[in-house]
Amino acid sequence: xxxxxxxxxxxxxxxxxxxxxxxxxxxxxxxxxxxxxxxxxxxxxxxxxxxxxxxxxxxxxxxxxxxxxxxxxxxxxxxxxxxxxxxxxxxxxxxxxxxxxxxxxxxxxxxxxxxxxxxxxxxxxxxxxxxxxxxxxxxxxxxxxxxxxxxxxxxxxxxxxxxxxxxxxxxxxxxxxxxxxxxxxxxxxxxxxxxxxxxxxxxxxxxxxxxxxxxxxxxxxxxxxxxxxxxxxxxxxxxxxxxxxxxxxxxxxxxxxxxxx
Amino acid sequence: xxxxxxxxxxxxxxxxxxxxxxxxxxxxxxxxxxxxxxxxxxxxxxxxxxxxxxxxxxxxxxxxxxxxxxxxxxxxxxxxxxxxxxxxxxxxxxxxxxxxxxxxxxxxxxxxxxxxxxxxxxxxxxxxxxxxxxxxxxxxxxxxxxxxxxxxxxxxxxxxxxxxxxxxxxxxxxxxxxxxxxxxxxxxxxxxxxxxxxxxxxxxxxxxxxxxxxxxxxxxxxxxxxxxxxxxxxxxxxxxxxxxxxxxxxxxxxxxxxxxxxxxxxxxxxxxxxxxxxxxxxxxxxxxxxxxxxxxxxxxxxxxxxxxxxxxxxxxxxx
Ligand SMILES: Cc1cc2nc3c(=O)[nH]c(=O)nc-3n(C[C@H](O)[C@H](O)[C@H](O)COP(=O)(O)OP(=O)(O)OC[C@H]3O[C@@H](n4cnc5c(N)ncnc54)[C@H](O)[C@@H]3O)c2cc1C
Numbered sequence: 001x002x003x004x005x006x007x008x009x010x011x012x013x014x015x016x017x018x019x020x021x022x023x024x025x026x027x028x029x030x031x032x033x034x035x036x037x038x039x040x041x042x043x044x045x046x047x048x049x050x051x052x053x054x055x056x057x058x059x060x061x062x063x064x065x066x067x068x069x070x071x072x073x074x075x076x077x078x079x080x081x082x083x084x085x086x087x088x089x090x091x092x093x094x095x096x097x098x099x100x101x102x103x104x105x106x107x108x109x110x111x112x113x114x115x116x117x118x119x120x121x122x123x124x125x126x127x128x129x130x131x132x133x134x135x136x137x138x139x140x141x142x143x144x145x146x147x148x149x150x151x152x153x154x155x156x157x158x159x160x161x162x163x164x165x166x167x168x169x170x171x172x173x174x175x176x177x178x179x180x181x182x183x184x185x186x187x188x189x190x191x192x193x194x195x196x197x198x199x200x201x202x203x204x205x206x207x208x209x210x211x212x213x214x215x216x217x218x219x220x221x222x223x224x225x226x227x228x229x230x231x232x233x234x235x236x237x238x239x240x241x242x243x244x245x246x247x248x249x250x251x252x253x254x255x256x257x258x259x260x261x
Numbered sequence: 262x263x264x265x266x267x268x269x270x271x272x273x274x275x276x277x278x279x280x281x282x283x284x285x286x287x288x289x290x291x292x293x294x295x296x297x298x299x300x301x302x303x304x305x306x307x308x309x310x311x312x313x314x315x316x317x318x319x320x321x322x323x324x325x326x327x328x329x330x331x332x333x334x335x336x337x338x339x340x341x342x343x344x345x346x347x348x349x350x351x352x353x354x355x356x357x358x359x360x361x362x363x364x365x366x367x368x369x370x371x372x373x374x375x376x377x378x379x380x381x382x383x384x385x386x387x388x389x390x391x392x393x394x395x396x397x398x399x400x401x402x403x404x405x406x407x408x409x410x411x412x413x414x415x416x417x418x419x420x421x422x423x424x425x426x427x428x429x430x431x432x433x434x435x436x437x438x439x440x441x442x443x444x445x446x447x448x449x450x451x452x453x454x455x456x457x458x459x460x461x462x463x464x465x466x467x468x469x470x471x472x473x474x475x476x477x478x479x480x481x482x483x484x485x486x487x488x489x490x491x492x493x494x495x496x497x498x499x500x501x502x503x504x505x506x507x508x509x510x511x512x513x514x515x516x517x518x519x520x521x522x523x524x525x526x527x528x529x530x531x532x533x534x535x536x537x538x539x540x541x542x543x544x545x546x547x548x549x550x551x552x553x554x555x556x557x558x559x560x561x562x563x564x565x566x567x568x569x570x571x572x573x574x575x576x577x578x579x580x
Binding site for chain 2: 011013014016017019026037041097098120121123124125126127128129130131132133135136137140141142143144145161164165166167168169170171172173174175176177180183185186189190220221222223224225226227228229230234235236237238239243244246247248249250251253254257259260
């Protein structure tokens with residue numbers, strides 16, 4: 001079995017976001033980029049399948065700034081190959097999901113694989129999520145919001161079983177014909193940790209393969225007219241003072257409502 | 262171009278979902294602006310069509326293959342329902358089914374899609390959809406001038422009232438054409454296990470998010486919660502990390518709670534979390550990021566570090 005995991009980096013959401021001068025994108029000058037947390041779960045799920053069955057795991061990303069770091073880290077965690085697709089100019093910043101998906105579809109059409117796993121969503125998915133868009137471009141079965149993929153299920157002859165999560169934590173178990181594209185919400189267990197020293201080691205050995213793909217001619221078909229920080233229509237009343245004073249005010253808010261047991 | 266607006270209806274446990282009515286109310290308004298009609302597409306459980314009175318037309322697709330939702334067969338069904346109707350706009354929610362279907366439809370139907378939408382307006386012939394991205398920190402106003410468009414809307418963005426209307430919409434029952442073997446087959450469903458405490462049934466909840474940083478420090482939150490006699494709830498990452506059980510998760514894929522007080526530490530306020538708690542009577546948020554989206558929803562807030570605040574709170578609550 002061969003599993004392809006698609007990775008992308010997104011800005012660290014804890015940081016402050018500014019909109020650029022013409023309001024067309026966020027200001028990317030000082031952003032810290034991190035692996036999309038849901039992609040990290042997709043990678044973990046693939047590695048769990050590898051641990052159990054010996055499946056091959058390839059990680060792939062577009063040639064975005066910073067992606068090498070995520071690819072090397074995946075190799076250090078146990079991925080077999082890392083591939084970077086070049087050909088799409090990502091230097092100006094945000095690239096829509098449809099263009100990304102078209103790049104991955106362009107590569108996957110020439111590859112043999114059983115599963116494509118990627119994060120259920122990313123923080124900058126303005127024009128939709130990668131898994132369903134890519135799945136449809138390749139005309140493969142696709143399932144989103146998955147919280148577990150099992151390959152050694154006796155009930156599924158030519159596929160895998162996947163657990164899809166719905167509102168309120170209801171989970172449906174599905175038989176999915178492979179090859180399939182799956183959007184992972186959470187791996188069966190928390191993503192594994194890999195020491196920095198090990199990533200450095202892998203990095204020194206190199207080993208990211210580059211594959212050139214023709215840039216797609218179609219895009220998302222929408223124009224971003226304006227980006228802005230949400231107007232604070234209503235804002236919390238901020239409690240001020242020393243730590244002890246803030247704590248006192250909070251307790252008082254609860255106590256005054258008769259809610260302190 | 263036909264100026265109709267299609268809503269992909271959703272149902273669970275034999276009832277239409279709230280988001281279906283939220284979309285339908287908005288669809289009627291947009292269809293009125295454009296001089297078209299609101300059309301609901303209902304796959305499975307065709308009997309629910311009578312409750313979609315706010316639509317001018319309900320297209321149903323039902324049969325043995327549609328008893329349970331699966332991405333593959335429902336996608337075929339909604340595409341068949343749209344057929345050559347050529348609506349101006351198709352609306353879905355960012356639910357599980359919505360996430361499956363919206364992206365797939367945008368490819369199959371060759372239509373631009375805006376996701377995580379919180380507002381939609383008609384501007385002449387164009388659709389202007391505002392998307393909330395980067396965890397709720399940035400709004401992106403998108404203009405679609407193509408003759409067709411899709412939006413996936415965050416739950417709670419529109420009032421559901423306008424979608425609840427008595428009426429006798431025309432119903433068109435579509436007989437699905439014989440399909441090949443389904444690539445996604447439903448096997449079974451599991452409800453979440455009941456927990457030791459029911460966080461939906463208490464007056465006060467103390468909630469903890471990823472800002473707590475480690476499993477060991479959950480104890481700090483637990484001590485305060487104990488001091489005020491409240492259980493501890495959590496955001497999804499805390500549950501995914503295995504720091505607290507799933508039965509404590511608040512939000513879209515967790516539980517919806519409406520306590521009299523919801524006191525939260527280190528939670529950013531992502532739309533998926535807000536979906537589960539925004540109706541709490543009193544919301545107090547502690548977050549070191551003054552720009553965290555949670556402060557747009559909370560009634561009271563503080564940017565004091567939770568590690569400094571919690572010990573003070575525990576002490577004062579105990580005293
Ligand atoms: C389909 C789907 C369903 C989902 N369902 C849910 C759901 O049911 N529930 C849910 O919660 N999420 C859900 N999510 C995830 C959601 O998108 C967010 O990722 C999640 O809510 C973020 O959790 P958080 O606020 O704890 O973490 P973060 O967004 O990482 O926020 C942590 C916050 O802690 C603050 N902080 C850090 N250190 C401190 C400190 N020392 N003192 C005070 N504050 C500090 C930071 O400023 C930051 O704002 C879902 C996602 C998807 C795609």
